[in-house]
Amino acid sequence: MDGGDARVPTISPRRPLSASAATFGALMWSGFRRYATYRQATVAGSFTNIVFGFLRCYVLLAVAAGATAGAPGGYDVRQLATFVWVGQGLLTVVGIWGYSDLADRIRTGDIASDLLRPVAPVTAYLAADLGRAGYQLMTRFVPPVVVGAIAFPLFAPARWQTVPLFAVSVLLAVIGSFGCRYLVNATAYWLGDARGPLMFWTLGSGVLAGLYFPLRLLPEWLTITIWVATPLPGLLQTPLDVLVERDGPGLQAGLVALQAVWAVIMVALAAVVQRRAERKLVVQGG
């Protein structure tokens, strides 16, 4: 493969950067198009996001109404509403749940054809996942945010850097989430099936990412521990805190930096695990 045909699209430091970028872009486009075929699922999913937006928003606003300073976890009413609605919009973009493609391919043996391709599986799957996130950012992000803005007063950022930081943070959330999901799925290389780990993941990720309630409602020591010791707040809580300007400019940027560190760690770990798995892999199926 190294001496390979120049026409084979691949990603390699030995090839010109433009060729690698073109391959990565083509893989992203394939991920985008794959999800673009399920238009009805977009409508169905957005409806559910909106219902849960109303549910969580009303509950958190009731907490704010009863809280002593009117600001549970340091969020005012507008920040809480924005946290909930933008959170519902980001849920599918970040794609915390429902990814078992890799585990299924390992279980059935289809992974063998991925290994024959001239692009490393982690890179190829990351590209496709970024394409998926791009499609869902265009379709699934907007409906809950619009409905939330109509039904509740939302927070408008005051700092110039908030929106670009939020954009970077969402990208890092997608990459970090991809790394986590890849690792959870990759347990199938050893277990044959990733159902158990996937269930643990579904159970822990929602609550530790800040989907059920903002993590700031927990005691401070616990919040900091979760943030530093796990990649999970980086999947949802960090972009949302950045957007609603929960912290000063310094900490706001610091949280994104921490998120970047975790995203890099998770993807690097996924690459290491993939290499280890390839060394022992027994392809299933006939």
Add this chain to the structure above:
Amino acid sequence: MAEFRAYAALLGGRLRSATAYRASFAVEIITNAGGTAIDVSTVFVLFTATRLLGGFTLGEALMMTGLTAAGFALADLTVGNIDQLKTYVRLGTLDAVLVRPLAVLPQLVIADLPLRKLLRSGVGLAVLIVAVASNDIVWTPARVALLVTAPLSGAVFFGSIFVLSASLAFWWVESGEVGSAFTYGGRDFTSYPISVYGGWFRAVFAYGLGFAFVSYHPALTLLGRADPLGLPAWSGYVSPLVALAAAGLAGVVWRIGVRRYRSTGS
């Protein structure tokens, strides 16, 4: 009698397949119970920031969470897996169920009985027991009867919602997650006092769909509290009737749906 033996055979097969991989089954049963535990702990976390939620204390709110947790877990255990129907309709595998000389819904329910959700029902019941213990309830025979019937009515109601949401697949194959808005959304809605919700959203979920009678009104009647929204004190006793009405509606919609089913022909 022959029908009963057929159902017993289906259930036995389900049991054997669930316990074929013991370690995997143990992981599933524990994570499932953990799911309910996390839902309930959310209520505790929210109450660390406030003393009253929608005008109710933690103990009072827990009564609603407990009734919901017990009722939902029971419904989820028995008919929860009916949400797989959209897959059967899409793939056309419902054919295999339709050609057997047994009723369609009981077959699907028993053949898919999610035994991994067994422990979850235990957690739901435990929450209800804690809730009862943390409130000073003035016990009357009527209230004892209500405490027993309310979780069962809740289970029947949630079960009907599961069947209704699943039936949607007969009309709209790609309905995907829409059902979850009413099943899991309904569970979240009824885990809190409905006084926290506002406007038309509360009107639709609480009284349009009937979710107010799952936990909110029974809890108020058990606690002897007046409804801040103005319904009479005996509203809690209506919950079995609401559940039966929902079950009747679900049965009708299901029958119409099954008749409408077209196989994929592949």
